[in-house]
Amino acid sequence: MGLFDRVTSANTGKASQLGTLTPYPLALGASFDIGSDWYLQPRLLYSLVPRKNSTGNIEEKVFGFSTALGTNFNSGSSWDWNLSLGILEKATIGKGGNYTDPNNATFTYPSSTALAKIITTGVGIGYESEAFRFGTDAIFFGLMNSKKRSLNLMLTLAWKGRM
């Protein structure tokens, strides 16, 4: 599994972070009860603040949709867990321009938009208090391929209100 050895932000190249999803998306969702102990939870995910470089030559954002099916550990338990399936799209928007490196070699920034679309799978756990639900989800990319598989961890905070 590529959990901790994938992405580097260290001079040595040593891995120092998790996952590969970085435009800091925000997700909104709603939970619908199915019977007394099961729930269905559709979620919409979007990058409110796109990731971009300082000169604005490249912008990157994600958009996605997933649905989680969950249940309580025990009937009436405050703890629940879920499995989710979704689609995630990453848009890389190039705006052109040139870059000259310290060796005076010139390269070009991308000038068009590329869309990557992948299926995501996830497993999550949550604890529900009277007014809130706290949870964590592990979102897998490339689940079936041990070479491409990566993991993103997500923390969730939900507040409850009748619809």
Place this chain on the structure above:
Amino acid sequence: MNYYSFIAFAILNLSFSPLGNTFTLTLPQTKGYANPEITIMINQASCPAELDLSKIVKDAVEVWNRVPWSKLKLTVGGKTTTATSSFPPVAYCDPTITGSTLGLGGSAGNSENYLVRGSLRLNTNAGTAGYVLDQNYDQIVLVAAHEIGHVLGIGHSNDDFALMNYTIGEKTTMNLSQDDIDAVSYLYARDELSGQEMMGGCAGIRNIKSTQHPWMTLLFLLVPFLLWVLAHRQAKQQI
């Protein structure tokens, strides 16, 4: 969960990353190779006996194959006598490189902006500052992986951590930075909604030399179960 609830998820992604995103391309508007399944051929002719170019390139391509957002499938082919930019791209040793340059890589495109040929070469000019055998094996693989990036159409990044930074710097470990990942997923974007293998593709499970740690995932998947056991024991104690 005995009633309908409306919830909002504030998602904090723990994959913190610098705000770099400064990857570049070798050619303006390049689209990469039309076929993302690329085989690199090996020309061992000018290599010193102690330099196993085939093994080096095999180890180097692995890092580019790991990106889940990318459809790229790099493999290493058989021997060739070609020592110039060609298709399939070729890797060879070059005893004419001078100065501190460890390696060179490049590609050429057609009128539709697709790459059609490429090559990478390692400096085997003994006595020059860039002679690759003055580096250790891991660093030679890093150099090869960097030059493969150029063969794929990726230019230099100004992110010091990136494999595609112009200098090897202090790098001793083979990993991609966010910039490298963004670059390869831009040029070879994966689209699992249009017939490409889903969830990374089952076929990828074969022929894999795993450099990763399955126990980490197993451990993580055990967390819900352990929390449930704890919650269950607490509930029993309360009774």
